[in-house]
Amino acid sequence: MTIRGFLTHVYVMSALLIAAGAATGPVCADMYILTTNVPVRVAPPIQQASEEIVILIKAKGGKWQRPEYELEGDRIVLSLNPKELGGTELFLVINPPPELDLYDEKPPVLLGIKGDGQPLPAETVLELGRTLTPPRVLEWGVADRENALDLGSLKVVLDGELVIDDRVSVTQVSKCQVGISLNLANLEYGSHHLSVKIADAFPQSNELHLKATVTKLATTNWVQAEADTVEVKVDSHYMTSYPLVAPLIDGFSGEGSSNDVTWASAEDDQPHWIEIKLPQPRPVKEVTVYWANTGSTFHTSQNIEIQVPEGGGWKTVYTSPKKGFTPARCTTFFFDEVTTDRFRVYQPAGGGTVQRPDLMWVAEVEAR
């Protein structure tokens, strides 16, 4: 939605006139949403010259009316009284095209859901349960029976964060029907909540809400499976108060930040690392690090590499994204499978949290 700068004739400051996004959308009428609890005068521009100007207005839940208006230059001047119109949220449409269904009270409908191309129950609240293999791609088919869809209204939220990157794609079947795909490859372990919202291209924005939940279970962790014979080395310790490395592989990844449940590096401008040696080589394609945490504060490092031995040194098989990581209880680093008996979680100098960049603070390391 865009706010248009034509409030010159509005005499009451509490009024808000918002273009309903259709000027750039699939429907070419001028549509506005106006919220006011007092009488106002508004003066939207005439976008396209036409012999007859058709103006319709209604309050939310009310009936369309033809308001009286005056022309002033290239503007239409309207006096609107929310009491007379029957509500404070008003929808104004100028020159509606014939295909616009002005009596659309219904949100878009869910046509179907696919997970990795296979049909799933077409439920607006989809519970996928606990699984080792959540779908890598979820796709919702959505259509509006009355009007076009407003693709600008699409919002996909994963675990409380708006997904704005290329993990969301929209396939347009027609103006009224789309497929919405979400790429869930490399989903983190644990429980996840997804929501999808999309509205029709209609001033009152009939909106469809879709939800899905899934819990990704972990497979065999080589470190824990062989914990008795696993060796752990670290680059340093936090002063004298974090001498123990055993908490890094004790299978416990709950809340805590002291040395009985975590290890912390020295806090200095050097690289820090945790080296894990398994009793025998194993195929490894991901490493999960559980961060020290207290309450909802997670000490998630922002720059991490996963390294495996090469020659007498180390080869990096995973590098962090430039933007770092969202603080969370754990972070899994995915890479091409290598067979190795040793790997290390390497934090380049200054790669810790934003607050404490020179510290590495970890509760558990897992490898799969």
Ligand SMILES: [Ca+2]
């Ligand atoms: Ca509709």
Ligand SMILES: [Ca+2]
């Ligand atoms: Ca632990």
